Amino acid sequence: MALPPPADLRRHPSERVAAELIAVIVAVTDSVPRVLTLGGAALPSGPFASEHRSLQAALRAWVEHQTHHPLGHVEQLYTFADRDRAAEAGERVVSISYLGLTREARAVGQAGVSWQDLYRYLPWEDRRDPDATLAPVLAQALQAWAEAAPDAMLRWERRSRIAIAFGLERRAWNEDLALQRYETLWEAGLVPEAGGSTAPGEPMVHDHRRILATALARLRGTLKYRPVVFELMPPNFTLGQLQGAVEALAGRRLHKQNFRRLIEQQELVEETGAVTSETGGRPARLFRFRREVMAERAVSGSKLPLAR
Amino acid sequence: MALPPPADLRRHPSERVAAELIAVIVAVTDSVPRVLTLGGAALPSGPFASEHRSLQAALRAWVEHQTHHPLGHVEQLYTFADRDRAAEAGERVVSISYLGLTREARAVGQAGVSWQDLYRYLPWEDRRDPDATLAPVLAQALQAWAEAAPDAMLRWERRSRIAIAFGLERRAWNEDLALQRYETLWEAGLVPEAGGSTAPGEPMVHDHRRILATALARLRGTLKYRPVVFELMPPNFTLGQLQGAVEALAGRRLHKQNFRRLIEQQELVEETGAVTSETGGRPARLFRFRREVMAERAVSGSKLPLAR
DNA sequence: TGTTCTTATGCTCATGTAGAGCATGAACCA
DNA sequence: TGGTTCATGCTCTACATGAGCATAAGAACA
Structure with missing residues (x-):
């Protein structure tokens, strides 16, 4: 990292590199976590073109074109530029990876694009x-x-x-x-x-x-302190279905009663008034997400011995 | 994001962009959080050159050259590529920002490079x-x-x-x-x-x-679930000094007794046997960080209603 | 038409942790 | 020598979390 004089900060001569986006688009359908792939063995990726306002804008545009669903939560993951990441001419490639949450679309927009069970790749x-x-x-x-x-x-x-x-x-x-x-x-x-x-x-x-x-x-990690699961749910859902989605992503079972307690005491959902018996067993009440709490719940719980 | 056929994934034609690194290098000296600046009004930044193995390698090399201290914890922050980030020729610039923790060096290696009180920029x-x-x-x-x-x-x-x-x-x-x-x-x-x-x-x-x-x-955020403060401390320190460093970064006071309880019950430190009276008041025992726990404490506490 | 199975839902209990405060010890300073 | 400043030990309380018991309400089946 050669250092330019302060006044010249934006004008340091630099080699040119290629920039690409790599997207991990996740959905959950019937308690199965799904990921959008290209040909079942690659994550969708593409060059970052200057027609886009920003990285996120480019990602959203592409995914929404593919899935015909709005992309809910979007989060930048990591940027790689290791030496082995090189384009044809031996040129450096900077890869910027993103995580996006959405709902699974029945039809995907382009040949080769398909949803796959995420655990197909990481079964353990x-x-x-x-x-x-x-x-x-x-x-x-x-x-x-x-x-x-x-x-x-x-x-x-x-x-x-x-x-x-x-x-x-x-x-x-x-x-x-x-x-x-x-x-x-x-x-x-x-x-x-x-x-x-x-x-x-x-x-x-x-x-x-x-x-x-x-x-x-x-x-x-995000699941635990921000209400992002709701981006993966249909407008109305039962608490059982909600739990199913969380379990699908967390890869573990949760204690049902405690899960409900947590959801309810945080006032994340409200009843629609309707019930459904599609789940088998006693009919379950339907809930919807309270969008209002979104901003609020961006806060996490402190772990430092607090205040004085 | 134009999509190439799967087999061709690495070969999509792409515009070239300039890549730069922006570093936020933080230290704490006498309970004052310090940040490395260029001319007091800019963060150190520079082009990412292909001579480096990776982004982190480039950052470490530069900082260690500047401060003559090893760079402890390094963390990628965020990558920007907004439209207003453009080099002289109207070319897109991808800026990759990093956070790095170290100890303050008395002498800095290059003109214009200086440590500043971090709260000078964000006093609130x-x-x-x-x-x-x-x-x-x-x-x-x-x-x-x-x-x-x-x-x-x-x-x-x-x-x-x-x-x-x-x-x-x-x-x-x-x-x-x-x-x-x-x-x-x-x-x-x-x-x-x-x-x-x-x-x-x-x-x-x-x-x-x-x-x-x-x-x-x-x-x-990191401070709360990973023992990164120790990267900022000298080899031996009192619990009071440790708390001072945490308070400096957190920007708030902590309850002293509870702070000690937390540190001790997690077995993060061990006594050196020595004491110091430099702190004024009753002499304090000196401690050192137990490096062994580093790997272990990468784990955070779950917040989901657990297991079943 | 019960019986049994399944899922939903309500409540209670034990345990651990975090925030807060009291009390004492041990140096220094005026 | 009393006041000041930290360091250090211990206790109390509120609350969150993991876990289990019990009941409700439909569906499937004998």
């Missing part, structure tokens, strides 16, 4: 079914990788890393660590992208699966 | 002194802006936004909302960058003050 992230846990298989292979480390120190580090990421050795599973898990599997050489084959799950082109893991981690 | 963010609160002055001007809205709906929105951002109308001040506060002041036309003059604080070139606010908000 889905722990909703306690019996079908993939942890044991992975744990074994990861353990082997840890033990294969050249020295004791590195072995200790690997073991500890695995235990934290995958919730082993009496630790709790933390759904937010999706990226750490993917990175650990990569480093352990268990995914096809890194030459392995032990880890289940469909690979994607380049580092798209990594970006997907980043998106999932970020989404799971 | 410092609420450590309960008497010197700037809220009243700002509140009045903001209220006027709200009432000047053309219709009732917009007035309501503005009032609510102000109340949330600045902790008015029986709401608590939330230190994490630094960015929302700056943006509100901007929209209300109270900062020089937006043509106003009511709001105190030194302006910066372009949108650098906005980026600084982004960094502060992010840092305050």
Whole structure:
């Protein structure tokens, strides 16, 4: 980073690079998290053209053209510019990735564009079914990788890393660590992208699966302190359906009564007055999201020992 | 965002843009948060050159050259590419901003580079002194802006936004909302960058003050669930000094006993055995950070009604 | 027409954590 | 030597969170 004189700040000579957008567009349909793909193995991406006002504007325009649904919550994920990201002429590419939430469209606008079950690519992230846990298989292979480390120190580090990421050795599973898990599997050489084959799950082109893991981690984190789930729901829904959507994304089951308590005491929803019996069992009341609270709930709870 | 056929994903033709890095480098010295500036009115920035492996590598190299201190925690903030970000030839500029934590260097490597009190630019963010609160002055001007809205709906929105951002109308001040506060002041036309003059604080070139606010908000958020403060501390420190650093960044006072309880029960530090009486009053024990917990404490506490 | 299954919904309980305050210890300063 | 300033130990209370019991209200089935 060469430093120009202060007065000249905007005029430093710079090499030109190509800029592209990579989008992780997520929906939830019938408790299945879905992601928009190109040909089932790539995330939609494209050059960032100067006709757009901003990065977000470019993303929104494209997605809304594709899905015919407004794009709800949009969040910038990460910008990559590693050396191996190069266009044909060996030119640097800066890739700016975004996470977008929407509702699944029946018809998609362009050939090759399709919705896929997100867990098709990261199956170990889905722990909703306690019996079908993939942890044991992975744990074994990861353990082997840890033990294969050249020295004791590195072995200790690997073991500890695995235990934290995958919730082993009496630790709790933390759904937010999706990226750490993917990175650990990569480093352990268990995914096809890194030459392995032990880890289940469909690979994607380049580092798209990594970006997907980043998106999932970020989404799971956001879910906890901002009411973004509602961007994925139809206008009216039951609390059961809402919980289903959260569980789909979090990849774990939640305690039903406590979930309801949380939603209701925060006054996130209001009754429509109608009920539906489509869910089976006792008919459920229908709710709608109270858009008013959106601005408000941007606040998170403090964790510092507060005030004085 | 034009879509290429899937097989051709990396080869879409794209306009070329200039890429620059903007760095917010933060330190804390004697309970004063400090930020590295160029000429006191700009954040250090520079073109991203292809000699670097990655964005982070470029940033680290530059900062370490400047401050002769290793750069501790580094975090990507945000990437901008708005239409008004253009180089001389009307060419688009993609600006990638980073937050970096380090310790203040006595000597800086280059002319024009200097450390400044961060609150010089965002004075309303410092609420450590309960008497010197700037809220009243700002509140009045903001209220006027709200009432000047053309219709009732917009007035309501503005009032609510102000109340949330600045902790008015029986709401608590939330230190994490630094960015929302700056943006509100901007929209209300109270900062020089937006043509106003009511709001105190030194302006910066372009949108650098906005980026600084982004960094502060992010840092305050990170502080709560990851032990990043230690990147700003000398090897040995008292709990009082540690608390001083946190308070400097959070811009508020903390309850001393509770702060200590939190630090100790998380086993973040260990005693060195030595004490110091430099703090005045009863001599304080010296502590050092337990680096081992770094990896571990990357985990945050869940807020979903957990498991089942 | 019960019986059983399923989901919805209401309530209570135990535990842990965060905010707050009281009290004491140990140096320095006038 | 008493006042000041920090450091440090301990207790109390309110509230959030994880968990479980019990009941309601439809559908499927014998």
